[in-house]
Amino acid sequence: MLLVHCPYCEETLPELEFAYAGEAHIARPAEPSAMSDEEWRDYLFIRSNARGPHFERWRHLHGCGRFFNAVRDTVTDRFLITYKAGEPRPDLSSLKEAAE
Amino acid sequence: MTALTPDFTPGPLAESGAVSVSLLAPTGRFSLRARATDMPVLSKAVGVDLPAKIGARANIGTVEILCLGPDEWHVLVAETDAPRLVERCASVYADAPHSLTDISDREVSVRIEGPEAAELLTLGCPRDLDRIAEGEGRRTLMDGATVVLWRDGKDSFRLDMWRSFAPHVVALLETGCAELAAEQSGLANRRP
Ligand SMILES: [Zn+2]
Numbered sequence: 001m002l003l004v005h006c007p008y009c010e011e012t013l014p015e016l017e018f019a020y021a022g023e024a025h026i027a028r029p030a031e032p033s034a035m036s037d038e039e040w041r042d043y044l045f046i047r048s049n050a051r052g053p054h055f056e057r058w059r060h061l062h063g064c065g066r067f068f069n070a071v072r073d074t075v076t077d078r079f080l081i082t083y084k085a086g087e088p089r090p091d092l093s094s095l096k097e098a099a100e
Numbered sequence: 101m102t103a104l105t106p107d108f109t110p111g112p113l114a115e116s117g118a119v120s121v122s123l124l125a126p127t128g129r130f131s132l133r134a135r136a137t138d139m140p141v142l143s144k145a146v147g148v149d150l151p152a153k154i155g156a157r158a159n160i161g162t163v164e165i166l167c168l169g170p171d172e173w174h175v176l177v178a179e180t181d182a183p184r185l186v187e188r189c190a191s192v193y194a195d196a197p198h199s200l201t202d203i204s205d206r207e208v209s210v211r212i213e214g215p216e217a218a219e220l221l222t223l224g225c226p227r228d229l230d231r232i233a234e235g236e237g238r239r240t241l242m243d244g245a246t247v248v249l250w251r252d253g254k255d256s257f258r259l260d261m262w263r264s265f266a267p268h269v270v271a272l273l274e275t276g277c278a279e280l281a282a283e284q285s286g287l288a289n290r291r292p
Pocket residue numbers: 006007008009010060063064065066
């Protein structure tokens with residue numbers, strides 16, 4: 001089982017309490033009606049599908065209830081960092097260095 | 101199958117010798133959601149300082165509060181005092197916008213008590229219970245059902261659960277009690 005650090009609870013807790021919620025930092029377009037079908041399709045469905053560090057959302061569903069963001073390596077399943085929703089995307093190179 | 105009587109009569113549900121499970125009497129229950137900046141005003145209205153740390157508790161009189169999230173509190177209050185709580189929160193609504201939802205009928209609670217209480221909970225709770233201090237509480241899981249776990253003492257817990265999940269959770273606790281009782285009486289050693 002994965003252990004996930006919740007940035008709100010400030011505890012590292014069993015994965016069972018959490019729900020995965022897709023790729024992070026995908027902002028909903030301010031004016032959907034101004035977009036082409038292709039752009040709208042890309043917003044809805046096209047994801048980076050990263051091999052390696054992946055920015056993703058999680059929710060501490062059976063806990064504090066909060067959504068937050070994480071960087072998880074999709075190869076090793078290792079969490080490099082978790083951070084509160086609304087905080088900027090952390091710098092990947094410094095995360096990788098810290099992990100090594 | 102269900103261990104609960106149709107009218108949810110409070111009283112003992114299961115017993116192993118080293119741990120007992122009993123259904124608690126109904127109480128007033130509220131979900132309070134508010135911004136952290138409005139905590140001082142609401143604390144005054146409720147009459148108890150809202151704890152700011154997730155998992156922390158506070159109580160005065162019959163009001164007992166557990167912080168579940170950065171903007172969420174679980175409030176227990178004697179049924180007779182519930183109308184007053186609602187009234188006092190409503191009176192500060194303009195200063196401190198919030199949501200106070202009566203969830204009294206949504207949940208039932210059991211007390212789990214005895215030297216093997218934590219052991220029994222490990223049957224369905226993935227948490228490391230040693231990291232929940234006495235006098236704290238958390239929202240967590242019990243075999244797939246969301247529950248609120250209150251640790252009242254080293255060997256004394258309360259478990260609040262949605263009433264529709266209660267037959268499942270209580271049946272599991274009953275099974276656990278039977279297993280612990282069998283272990284104690286040495287029957288477990290005789291299993292093939
Ligand atoms: Zn949390």
